[in-house]
Amino acid sequence: MLTNTGTLLISRRKYKSGEEMFYRTGKFFILILLLVIFPIIWGVPDLPAAEKKPLVVIDPAHGGQDSGVKIDDKTGEKDITLAIALLLQKELAKNGNWEIMLTRDSDKTISLEDRRKIISQGKPDLLLSLHVNGGFSKGASGFEIYYPGFLNLADQKKQVKSGVKETRDKYLKDSRKIAQLVQKNLDTLFPRKGRGLREAETPVLEGMDIPAVVVEIGFVTNPEERKKLLSPAGQTEIAKALARSIKSFF
Ligand SMILES: [Zn+2]
DSSP states (O other): OHHHHHHHHHHHHHHHHHHHHHHHHHHHHHHHHHHHHHHHHHOOTTHHHHHOOOEEEEEEOOBTTBOOSBOSSSOBHHHHHHHHHHHHHHHHHTSTTOEEEESOSSSOOOOHHHHHHHHHHHOOSEEEEEEEEOOSSTTOOOEEEEEOOGGGGGGGGGGOOTTHHHHHHHHHHHHHHHHHHHHHHHHHHSTTOEEEEEEOOOTTTTTOOOOEEEEEEEETTSHHHHHHHHSHHHHHHHHHHHHHHHHHHO
8 A cells, every 4th residue: 555655646746747847848948939939030130241241352354365455575464453453352351351252363364254153153242353454655544443334224224123123223333332432542542543434334244233343453555654553562552542442332
């Protein structure tokens, strides 16, 4: 009897504690569920934004077989654009706020399709394509800035739906913004040398909804600008001016 009662008590206690366990784990489960589901529904502000840094793609135009504007037997536009791109990368890396990608970091040939592929795969938040100008006379000088503009979109209007339109307007506005910033910063470096902002659809950007700017930094055919474009000090100054523009953009 004692044994029986004892067993009975134990089993009832077991049952009771099992019930308690059920409620406790049940409550615990609901608590976990709330902790997991609330942030999913309402979102955790700042967390994803803090994790993802904006990607800046720097595109040193030409390369390898394609030397661009020829300067002498050994040097071409491709060498200047690469040197400035590498200096710009270094300048931007000092402040860890961005991911930086180059379409090329050495003297190699890249086809237009490959260049476009590299750019679009990265889905950049900003693209800077770097060129150097050459003119027929020594007199031609100054920098030119091209950006995708509203002017060239008249024939695309039919395809544009709302939503797509907002995205498009945003990247066009951003492109103009970076173009203006580059203009301002290069103007300090090459005073009164700006040849103006130009809205244009350039082959490397065609069809891409990326805030972008194409910079023709100066004329290698102009003796004064050639000095700046070829000297490490001049290249550093240019890279710093471009870095300042990118910093102001974000
Ligand atoms: Zn070029």
